[in-house]
Amino acid sequence: xxxxxxxxxxxxxxxxxxxxxxxxxxxxxxxxxxxxxxxxxxxxxxxxxxxxxxxxxxxxxxxxxxxxxxxxxxxxxxxxxxxxxxxxxxxxxxxxxxxxxxxxxxxxxxxxxxxxxxxxxxxxxx
Ligand SMILES: [Zn+2]
Numbered sequence: 049x050x051x052x053x054x055x056x057x058x059x060x061x062x063x064x065x066x067x068x069x070x071x072x073x074x075x076x077x078x079x080x081x082x083x084x085x086x087x088x089x090x091x092x093x094x095x096x097x098x099x100x101x102x103x104x105x106x107x108x109x110x111x112x113x114x115x116x117x118x119x120x121x122x123x124x125x126x127x128x129x130x131x132x133x134x135x136x137x138x139x140x141x142x143x144x145x146x147x148x149x150x151x152x153x154x155x156x157x158x159x160x161x162x163x164x165x166x167x168x169x170x171x172x173x174x
Contacts, residue, residue, distance in 0.1 A: 057098075073167070080139065
């Protein structure tokens with residue numbers, strides 16, 4: 049991402065005056081795909097994919113956090129996840145967004161160990 053792209057994303061966030069919690073998902077950390085309804089739209093940005101970038105100001109990873117396979121920008125979804133809690137079988141009450149394959153995003157309810165470290169942005173709905 050060049051400086052101009054970054055500036056545009058930054059301005060989008062400022063204009064929205066929204067804030068979202070950002071957590072770091074470490075490599076090996078446990079998470080699961082979160083169910084969502086089709087009518088949940090990102091509060092900022094034109095998609096959940098752009099939403100992630102607006103709040104992280106980072107390039108998309110070239111490895112999918114779900115499967116560890118190469119990730120091309122055009123196949124990325126902004127995926128809703130829940131992060132495992134300290135207690136066995138407990139999950140974060142909030143949903144977070146991370147980039148990943150569309151196909152990986154479709155495996156609703158499946159559990160994963162993060163294949164790379166990645167920032168997870170609290171999903172703020174419209
Ligand atoms: Zn994947």
